[in-house]
Amino acid sequence: MKTTLKKGLSSGVVFGIVFIFLLLIGFINVGSTMIGDLLGNTENVTSGHLPVNNLLLMLALMGLLNGISARRGLGEDKWWKALLGGLLAGLISGILAWLAIWLTGTLSMQGTALQDYLPSMDPEELNFLRFYSTPIAAANTYLIYFAAFSVAGAALSWLFSIRGWFTKCWQSCKSGVVNWKGTRNISGVFENRWVMLVVFLVVAVILYFLPILWGSYWNYIMGTVAIYIILGLGLNIVVGYSGQLVLGYVAFFATGAYTFALLTAPTPHGIGLNLWLAVGASMVVSTLTGLLLGLPILNLRGDYLAIVTLGFGEITRILIRSDLLTALTNGPKGVTDVGQPNWFGEVFSDVNYMHLLLLLVLIALFIAKRLKDSRTGRAWVAIREDQTVAQATGINTYRYKILALLLGAAFAGLAGALFASRNQFAGPEDFTLMVSINVLCIVIVGGMGSLPGIVLGAFVLKGLPELLRELEDYRLLVFGALLVVMMIVRPEGLWPAARVKFKKPSEKQMKDLATEVEK
Amino acid sequence: MVIYLGWRVYQTAFGEGTYGPDTWMRFLITGLVVGGMYALIAIGYTLVYGILFMINFAHGEVMMLGTFAGYFVLEVFSAIPAPTAADPNMTFLNAQPVIALILTFIAGAGVSALIGYLLEKIAYRPLRGAPRLVPLISAIGASIFLQNAAQLLFGPQRRQYQNPDLLWRGTGWMIPVGGKEVMLTYTGLFSFVLSILLMVGLVILVKKTKLGKSMRAVAENKQAAALMGIDVDSVISKTFIISGFLAGSAGVMWGIHNGLFNHYVGFLPGIKAFTAAVLGGIGNIPGAMMGGMLLGLFESLGPALLGLDFQLKDVIAFTILILVLIFRPSGLLGEALSEEKV
Numbered sequence: 001m002k003t004t005l006k007k008g009l010s011s012g013v014v015f016g017i018v019f020i021f022l023l024l025i026g027f028i029n030v031g032s033t034m035i036g037d038l039l040g041n042t043e044n045v046t047s048g049h050l051p052v053n054n055l056l057l058m059l060a061l062m063g064l065l066n067g068i069s070a071r072r073g074l075g076e077d078k079w080w081k082a083l084l085g086g087l088l089a090g091l092i093s094g095i096l097a098w099l100a101i102w103l104t105g106t107l108s109m110q111g112t113a114l115q116d117y118l119p120s121m122d123p124e125e126l127n128f129l130r131f132y133s134t135p136i137a138a139a140n141t142y143l144i145y146f147a148a149f150s151v152a153g154a155a156l157s158w159l160f161s162i163r164g165w166f167t168k169c170w171q172s173c174k175s176g177v178v179n180w181k182g183t184r185n186i187s188g189v190f191e192n193r194w195v196m197l198v199v200f201l202v203v204a205v206i207l208y209f210l211p212i213l214w215g216s217y218w219n220y221i222m223g224t225v226a227i228y229i230i231l232g233l234g235l236n237i238v239v240g241y242s243g244q245l246v247l248g249y250v251a252f253f254a255t256g257a258y259t260f261a262l263l264t265a266p267t268p269h270g271i272g273l274n275l276w277l278a279v280g281a282s283m284v285v286s287t288l289t290g291l292l293l294g295l296p297i298l299n300l301r302g303d304y305l306a307i308v309t310l311g312f313g314e315i316t317r318i319l320i321r322s323d324l325l326t327a328l329t330n331g332p333k334g335v336t337d338v339g340q341p342n343w344f345g346e347v348f349s350d351v352n353y354m355h356l357l358l359l360l361v362l363i364a365l366f367i368a369k370r371l372k373d374s375r376t377g378r379a380w381v382a383i384r385e386d387q388t389v390a391q392a393t394g395i396n397t398y399r400y401k402i403l404a405l406l407l408g409a410a411f412a413g414l415a416g417a418l419f420a421s422r423n424q425f426a427g428p429e430d431f432t433l434m435v436s437i438n439v440l441c442i443v444i445v446g447g448m449g450s451l452p453g454i455v456l457g458a459f460v461l462k463g464l465p466e467l468l469r470e471l472e473d474y475r476l477l478v479f480g481a482l483l484v485v486m487m488i489v490r491p492e493g494l495w496p497a498a499r500v501k502f503k504k505p506s507e508k509q510m511k512d513l514a515t516e517v518e519k
Numbered sequence: 520m521v522i523y524l525g526w527r528v529y530q531t532a533f534g535e536g537t538y539g540p541d542t543w544m545r546f547l548i549t550g551l552v553v554g555g556m557y558a559l560i561a562i563g564y565t566l567v568y569g570i571l572f573m574i575n576f577a578h579g580e581v582m583m584l585g586t587f588a589g590y591f592v593l594e595v596f597s598a599i600p601a602p603t604a605a606d607p608n609m610t611f612l613n614a615q616p617v618i619a620l621i622l623t624f625i626a627g628a629g630v631s632a633l634i635g636y637l638l639e640k641i642a643y644r645p646l647r648g649a650p651r652l653v654p655l656i657s658a659i660g661a662s663i664f665l666q667n668a669a670q671l672l673f674g675p676q677r678r679q680y681q682n683p684d685l686l687w688r689g690t691g692w693m694i695p696v697g698g699k700e701v702m703l704t705y706t707g708l709f710s711f712v713l714s715i716l717l718m719v720g721l722v723i724l725v726k727k728t729k730l731g732k733s734m735r736a737v738a739e740n741k742q743a744a745a746l747m748g749i750d751v752d753s754v755i756s757k758t759f760i761i762s763g764f765l766a767g768s769a770g771v772m773w774g775i776h777n778g779l780f781n782h783y784v785g786f787l788p789g790i791k792a793f794t795a796a797v798l799g800g801i802g803n804i805p806g807a808m809m810g811g812m813l814l815g816l817f818e819s820l821g822p823a824l825l826g827l828d829f830q831l832k833d834v835i836a837f838t839i840l841i842l843v844l845i846f847r848p849s850g851l852l853g854e855a856l857s858e859e860k861v
Contacts, residue, residue, distance in 0.1 A: 025671035117591070119674035245652050247659075296845045303574045303655050304844050307793060311837035314790075322830045437663060444656060477667040483660025487653050488645045 001081065004074065008085035011070035012092025012150075019062065019093060020100045025477075026120025028129060030470055032058045052131045059145040066093055066146065067153020071161070079158060086154020087147060094146035098139040105135030207362075211354035219350040221466045223422055226357040227415050228462045232442040232454040233368045234411025239440065240449035240497070241377060242404035243384030244298070245306040247436050248313030252409040254320065254431035255289045256282040256416025258329060261426035264339030268330050275339050279417045286413025287406050294405040299398060313436055321428035334427025338420045357418065364411060368451055371407070380404055381449075434476070438462070441479050445486055447493025456495050540697035546819045552707040552776060554815020555714030559769035560792030561799070561807040562721060563635075563762030569738040569802035570758050573651070576658035577638055578766060579789015580665035581631050585767025586774045586784055587673060589627035593619070593681045616683035624713075628767035634665070635763025636756055644752070662789075669782040677781045680774040682706070688778050710772040717768055718808055721761070725804060734758060738802070787833065791818075794840040800850025809852065814839065 022028050036054040070089035071082055108114055108126045115122040130138035211219055231253060238246050259282040263273040273281070297308050319325055321332045329335070341348045341356060348356065371377050379400045382390035391397050420426040438461065446457025465475045486493070560582055567575045596619045599611035612619045642661045646654045682688060691704035725731035736744040737754045745751050773788065774780050795814040799806025814836060821835040822828065843850065 021668075025668065117594070118672060120671070243652070245655065297841065300844055300848065303651065304797070304848065306655060307574065307790070307797075308841050308844055311790070311794075311840050315834050315837050318831065318834050322834075323828055324831065437659065440656075440659075473671065474667075476663055477671060480660045480662070480664030480667060484642045484657045484664065487649075487657040487660065488642075491649065491653055 004077070004081045004085040005088060007072070007074065008070045008088035009092060011066060011072075012089035013096075015062065015066040015069070015089065015146075016093035016096025019097050023097075023100055023104075023129070024118055024120065025474075026125065027474065028055070028058065029120070029125050030474075034470055050128050052128070055129070055131070056141075056145065059142065060149045063090060063093075063146045063149025064153035064156070066090060067150035067155070068157045070150065071154050071157040074161070077158065077161070079155075082154050082158035083151055086151040089154070090147035090150025091143075093150070094143035097142040097146055101129065101142050102135045102139040105130045105138060109135065207358050208355070211351045211358070216350045219354045221463060223350075223354060223357055224466070225458050225463045226354075226361050227419050227422075228439065228442060229361050229455055229458040230364050230411055230415040230418070231439045232446070232458050233364050233451070234408040234415065235439045236408075236443050236449065236451075236454055237368065237371065237380075237411070238404050238408035239443050241372065241380040241384065242401055243380075244401055244404065245303070246309045246405070246408070247306045247433075247440070248293075248309035248311070248316070249408070249412060249439055250431050250433065250435040251293070251309075251313045251316040252286045252289055252412035253416040253419070253435060254316055254426075254428075255409075256286045256413030257420040257426045257431070258320065258335070258416075259285040259413070260417035261335040261338040261420045262329070264421075265335045265337050267335070267337070268327070275341050275421065278339070279414065282417040283410045283413040286409045286416065290406045290409030291402070294402045298401045298405065310433065310436070313431075313433060317428050317431050320431070329428075332428060334425055334429075335420075336425055338424045338426060340421055340424065353422065360414065360418070364414075365451060365455075372449070372451070376400065376403065437479070441483060445482060445494060447496040450493060450495050450497035453493050453495035453497065457493075460494070539699065541699040541701050542823075543820075544694070544696045544701045546823055547816070548701070548703060548707060550816035550819035551812065552711050552815070553819065554812035555711045556769045556772055556776075556811075557788065557792045557795045557815050558808045558811025559714050559717060559765045559772075560788055561795040561811045562718070562804060563766045564793050564796040565799075565801055565804055565807040566734075566758050566762045568796070569804075570734065570755055571643070571647075571654075573643070573654045574658065574793065575638075575643075575759075575762070576655065576789075577642075577662035577665055578635075578762065579785035579787075579792070580662050580669075581634050581638065581763050581785070582766040582770040582773070582788060583669060583780075583782060583785030584634050584665065585627040585631035585763075585770030586780050587669060588630035588767070589623045589771035589774055590678060590680055590780070592623045592626040596623070597681045612681065612683045613685075616685040619683060620686070624768055624771050627771035628764045631767025631770060632760045632763040635759040635766070638763075639756060639759040644755075666782055666786070673782065675781060677779045680778050680780070682775055682778075686775060688776070704776075706776040710776050713772065714769070717765060721765065722804065724761070730754070730757060791833075791836050794836055794843075797840060797848075797850055798843050800852040803850065803852050806850055806852035810850070 019028075022031070032054040033050070035057055036051060039054070066089050067086040070085050071077075074082075074085070104114060104121055104126055108121070108123050114126070131141065211222070214222075231249070234252075235246070235249050238244050238249070260278050262269055263271050263278040263281055264275060293309070293312055297305060300308060320329050323331065325331070341353065379390070379395045382393065382395055383397050383400055387397055419430075423430075442454060442457035442461050444457075445461060446455070447453030461479070465472060471478075560578065563578050563581070564575060567573065567578075593612065596612040597610050601609050601611045601614040603609050603614065638661055642657050643654055646657055686705050686709060688706055689704065691702045691707070693700040694703055695701075725734060733744065733749045733754050734757070736747065736749055737751055741751050744754075769788075770785070773784065791814060792811065795810035796807045797810070798814060799808070799810030801807075817839060818832050818836055822832050825835075827835075
């Protein structure tokens with residue numbers, strides 16, 4: 001009884017606070033608009049108001065979740081206990097919501113300019129949140145909805161727990177997700193050379209035709225994703241393979257982009273180098289930057305390294321835009337008219353460009369894969385797992401760490417050159433700390449050290465936000481929360497790197513072994 | 520390189536046509552005021568590092584939320600009317616400036632302390648005992664989350680602190696230096712004195728009280744402290760509360776002294792205060808205080824001494840960080856740390 005109430009109470013408080021937070025950042029509005037878009041229920045023709053049933057649906061969903069979470073981990077229970085817990089959770093969160101709605105509603109109806117302090121609380125939106133009625137009535141609706149649907153959620157979760165379906169289903173789903181890569185009979189097929197060849201050909205054909213079919217908008221989005229895949233692969237060598245947390249990865253990206261831009265743009269230097277040579281030059285310069293940075297600092301330990309590289313990234317950006325280097329880099333204005341790739345004088349179309357990007361992504365994937373399986377890759381993993389032991393086994397840790405950073409920097413240089421040539425522009429504000437953070441998120445969310453994880457991570461973190469335009473404002477907020485949640489729930493990432501595991505012998509094998517030894 | 524820098528410093532300091540002593544005095548004052556704030560934030564890094572061996576990357580955002588809290592409290596006070604016979608338009612802020620300021624500081628520091636407590640509870644506690652990169656990444660995530668939450672909640676525009684008339688920005692005493700007058704602003708002096716007072720308070724707390732004793736014990740050895748009957752989790756929570764409190768005070772000072780702020784206000788001071796903590800020797804409280812003051816001075820005097828643009832003052836801070844970490848990773852006052860703590 002006590003635990004039921006306690007769970008209900010804490011779930012109610014958490015949901016109430018989350019609701020108020022979402023309300024204040026304007027997400028309740030955006031979320032119900034999205035539900036409306038999904039259901040095709042966008043505008044009420046007669047009144048010109050936004051339809052409030054989207055909002056009600058959203059409240060109902062939140063209430064259900066609240067009820068389910070209030071009963072999480074309680075298992076089989078008396079039915080009235082379950083409902084009581086749900087009711088308590090719903091009431092608590094409902095009362096918090098009631099207070100928030102009533103307070104904001106009353107204040108805004110009195111003419112207080114809430115939006116001066118809380119920008120998402122402007123009268124229009126608040127009117128919608130009040131269902132275009134009085135604050136008291138609206139607040140009561142919120143309370144009733146939360147309480148009712150929380151009880152419903154608790155009832156639902158109780159029903160499932162009684163039959164054991166829910167827990168069983170959940171467990172099988174969970175173990176399925178954990179083990180689905182481990183199913184040997186499927187992955188065994190992929191080890192066959194001919195099967196791999198066929199798969200590769202099919203993928204190549206699809207990749208060839210996709211950019212032609214899906215138009216320039218998609219080419220733009222997927223181009224961004226491809227550039228970020230290359231960046232992610234590069235950072236993965238540094239962070240995922242060798243375990244060095246580098247937060248200033250953007251410095252190499254910026255160096256690559258600026259080298260390319262300055263070598264090909266008509267201003268400020270007018271060198272007009274051949275583009276393919278310029279790409280090579282960007283990679284070389286980025287690598288040299290990596291060497292410059294890496295030689296003194298790579299012996300620092302993990303968290304110091306993170307901060308120093310972060311500082312280095314910021315220094316790079318400040319220097320690029322400073323008056324000191326304006327003559328070299330064109331300062332805050334950035335470099336315009338950066339050269340585009342061409343094939344014997346013919347400038348690439350977006351389709352050709354996408355093909356080029358895909359080709360480079362495949363090459364980068366191939367290189368990263370071969371590196372991972374090589375002696376060098378194993379040395380990196382050893383350093384990542386335990387540097388002292390790695391050193392004891394005869395690995396020159398310093399040299400391997402530098403090598404990882406140099407390779408990572410070269411990848412970033414390539415990505416930078418592609419980025420500059422695609423945008424035909426390189427400006428200091430493209431290279432903020434957020435780029436480093438984005439790439440780090442890709443590597444970590446995908447799974448450190450895992451190549452398919454990087455690709456998946458780039459699609460999820462760079463591709464999805466482009467598609468969900470309404471959520472653009474919330475992207476970084478979600479990134480931050482995602483990093484914390486991933487570290488707590490699943491530090492190995494969405495698609496963890498497969499590791500060679502030695503199977504524990506089964507009990508029968510152990511017995512056989514024992515009898516053999518006895519003989 | 521060193522010779523060149525020395526020559527450069529000599530030339531700017533004593534050469535013809537450079538800054539007069541009044542300008543140097545102004546730089547010195549700026550450096551000390553900013554240094555005091557850095558020191559307060561740096562203590563937060565050092566306290567947490569001393570106990571958990573992790574960099575609380577979100578510490579700057581904790582300070583930022585304190586700045587916002589102080590701002591809102593001052594806005595409310597300046598809206599409450601307190602008419603007197605002499606001035607019917609008097610507000611509570613100007614009628615009772617001392618009480619208003621005390622309440623503002625309590626609110627700012629309190630909000631920051633609360634955020635620090637929640638941060639530890641939600642983002643760091645579940646990760647205790649995990650490999651070292653894991654809590655660091657979680658801290659980076661928390662930092663991004665807090666920064667963007669503040670942007671979404673309060674908007675991206677810059678806001679201005681509503682100071683009481685007593686502490687109006689740009690007013691102060693005139694001190695004659697070398698024939699010219701240099702202004703010692705009231706806000707600057709106020710911030711500096713308050714930061715010194717807070718630091719003294721912290722030292723007393725750590726050295727004299729039971730809580731301070733248990734904090735030192737936990738920093739020394741968690742297991743042994745637990746065996747002596749110290750509740751390690753609660754000590755860690757309290758450490759986060761104290762460091763949040765100091766950061767929040769620094770945040771309100773920042774607002775009162777500089778006036779303009781937005782949701783990025785915590786980022787650079789956070790990084791620089793970390794630099795200060797490393798400069799003094801991380802884990803070492805007097806080191807953090809000294810490092811903060813030194814960094815403030817380097818930052819305000821450095822560009823002038825080296826004859827560089829003031830745009831580059833952030834570069835100086837970061838360069839110092841890199842140089843300290845390369846040549847003396849244990850900091851100026853730090854002892855050499857054992858491998859386990861490193």
